[in-house]
Amino acid sequence: MIRETGQQNVILGIFITIILVYIMRLFYVQVVDDEYTASANNNVLRYVTVYPPRGVIYDRKGHVLVHNEVFYDLMVIPRQAKNIDSTEFCSLLGISIEDFSARMAAAKKYSSIKPTVFEKQISKINFYTLQEKLYKFPGFYAEPRTLRYYPKPAAAHLLGYVGEVDERLIAKNAYYKMGDYIGISGIEQSYEKELRGQKGLRIMMVDVHNREKGSFRDGALDTASVEGQNLVLSLDGDMQLYAERLMQNKIGGIVAIEPATGEILAVVSSPSYDPNLLVGRVRAKNYVQLLQNNLKPLFNRAMQAYYPPGSTFKLINALIAFNEGFINGETRQTCSFRVGSHSIHCHPHPGPADLRTAVQYSCNPYFCKTFVNYVENDKWVNTEDGYEHWRKHVLSFGVGRKLGIDIPHELPGLVPTVKYYDKYFGKNHWSATTVFSLGIGQGELGITPMQMANIVCIIANKGYYKIPHVVKYIGNEKNVPIEFTKKNFCDVQGEAYDVVIDGMQRVVEAGTARVARLDSIIVCGKTGTAQNPHGKEHALFVCFAPRVNPKIAIAVMVENAGYGGTWAAPIASLMMEKYLTDTIKRPELEKKILNAVILPTPKVIPDSLQIPD
């Protein structure tokens, strides 16, 4: 056979061509196209979120108000779940066989190798019995999750609740991913950043059967989780619970503040509910029930309900007029006030009264006249000018605007403007005598219980307040937010307070609220009985004690209860007694209040809303 280089070259040519084509293909697959790297990561990497424990919340005495309870989510990896004795499994979990197969089918549909939640939030106790048998059921494992627990079922509105994030929240804030929890209301919402801590991330490698094979790049890309910071509240848990009990079967709001610091000691909105109702898998069902309840238990009356302040507002009118020099401690007025056919009445009391007596007996004509004299005074250019001055000073008492409290959804309240009356009556068609009822806290005024309590603080402090707040310390460093340490001065300063406080002391000692007297403690208060379009008068009482170095200021509002002295004053008084002396020496009064049912309709609050004793 002769040497045939042609054929040799053809064969070598084929070899070389194929190898070169393959190398080109490899260049494309390995170097040019990035898609495969992404697919490889998708295959092998599992991103495991490490949830830090949420911060614990304490009250001012160090009692736990909110902590975390461990629950277990039962997870399933359908592909590994083979030869399951479903009868035994179902009886362990307390579910039906049909339910079991339906859930397995749903899990398989999602993924046969990725874990799916099979049963949510199994309590610790139930989990222990399950855990012993879990080895019999391959493919099932438990993942611990924490849920909030409230040992004292109190302060639901204040504390708020925690829930899973929804798509809207995820779109707004990139920190949150599906399945994360977030504070939805109350201080859980306003202190979300502090409480939640910082999520961690572990990148794990898994094999084709989804078995963990170790951490990716020895954890170089992992991030550690940071525990949520604990909060210490200024709230007094015992008094809070007591106040809520006093308010049971009544509607309204209570706020108690320590005047010197602005620390909120109690904040009640009634009817309330057990915060444990809005935790975990029962939350959705209970939330709907609470939402549909006609007494609106989810509505935070303490900070969002506008009430006419009634006679409690006379204190502000007195202070403003005094400060302007229009009245003084000796100014007397006869107990009659007449506008056109209107005649304002009063309770029987000695007259003509001076300012102290007028406060003591809540003399309506006195304060109507004072208001009219103020607005129509020659000092001002006209009525509107006078009214604007009056309104400006009222606003300096922290009404008609938000205070900047650290609890979300605070509302500003309402003090009508000149414009408002111009629109309502027509320009130049109104005067102080048209709106005189502002002098006694009626008319178009809307003030929240929180604002009323703050007004009391200003009086107790004789001219300033600190922004009411409920968080005393954040975290271990005991940080106090700086904005809460600043004094906010109002327009009225000086002697006016001494005279008004004299009057308030007399209210309790010999006036409209004698029921609020405490042994050996000087209590200063003011009753209010506010007419309103919704039925019987609202009962109000504001007070602080002791007179020197006040420790507590309270505003109590009971809707449609009648006289402030009859229903609101005892509640405030019992709270003070509890807070200042830690004992209740008036069991009869306590019993009367606890048993009183003051509801607008004969409907009884459902069992689930009752606050346990």
Add this chain to the structure above:
Amino acid sequence: MRQQKSIFDNIDWTTVLIYLALVIFGWINIYAAVYDERFQSIFDTTQRYGKQMLWIVLAIIISLAILVVDGKFYEAFAYYIYGFFMLALLLVLLIARDVKGAVSWIDIGSFKLQPSEFTKFGTCLALAKFLSEPYTRMTENKTKIIAALICLVPMALILMQNDTGSAMVYASFIFVMYRAGLSQNFLIIGFITILIFVLALMIPKLVLVGVIIGVSALGALFLRRTMKNILMLAFIAIVGCAMVYGVDYVFNEVLQTHQRERIEVLLGKRADPKGAGYNVNQSLIAIGSGGLTGKGFCEGTQTKYDFVPEQATDFIFCTVGEEWGFIGTTILMAMFLWLLIRIVMIAERQKNNFVRMYGYGVASIIFFHIFINIGMTIGLLPVIGIPLPFFSYGGSSLWSFTILLFILIKLDSYRMFVLR
């Protein structure tokens, strides 16, 4: 004429070194592919890498034995060796057990042997022997038929074992016949057949028929219109059209379901990344994610964590791609090409026609394995399970390639002193 001093004289050490490099690189990659933290020693014989080490040691013993034994034996006994392996194949059909659909293994104690791996070298010997007989003329039909039969008999027997991949390897002997003087038309016809098969599955048949008739008509226009040419063109047109319509029959009736699916996946007619397309998809992900420089030794997640199936045997190339990157795959391809060129060179420098033909047989078999195996892993060919020479895990395949190559090296060592 020089006297041979030792058996290691005149050995082509370049080929031996390429062989050793491939075998050791293969071993390292098997280690990485099935790497298990619990069994870290590469010498642990309970693991595949440990076993492969044993196979390598045995392969070296076999190669030494081949170098020691007188090389004239192979030429003299070529037909007997061929006959022996044909009988072995028949025996396999009777007694072998079923491994993954293919009936091709014989158990010897706890040890499994795959005779079809060894028939390659038996067939190679017989074909070389036949084509180097003084009376063979490749232009004669008788020679063509006998040469074809030498290849088709083992092919048929292996097909009966249901091992399509191994059977296809025997098609590669067409290169040997071509070198022996077979007309290039056969290579062209083979190429056109494959082309028509693929096109018939991808484009409408009428279009394809139109193209074939059009090409024939163009030929009639430009070639000299002799009777012979016209008859040939007419023949091409008719056979071509018949093939187009025959493809459906072959595809649907002859091929098995999994083979059909694999071809459909390759042609993009079937998107099934979790089913029939799983292997190729995962293989491409593993190789593609290696990038330019690879993830590093034992850092390949796709192969190590079993995303790639058969990662130590048929898909061992994935580990190279993932852990050594484009640089690694290119070097490996270059080494294979170097080996092939070296073998062709060895074949061409022979004075003995038998050795030359045998050398081409070795090159053809090795090339065909590389072509099919790597083509499959990079998604250019359908999934056909045959091993990557010297690389894939498994004793039978390593030994058969070792025997194939070292017989050539032994025969080549006589080139200096035998002149016939």
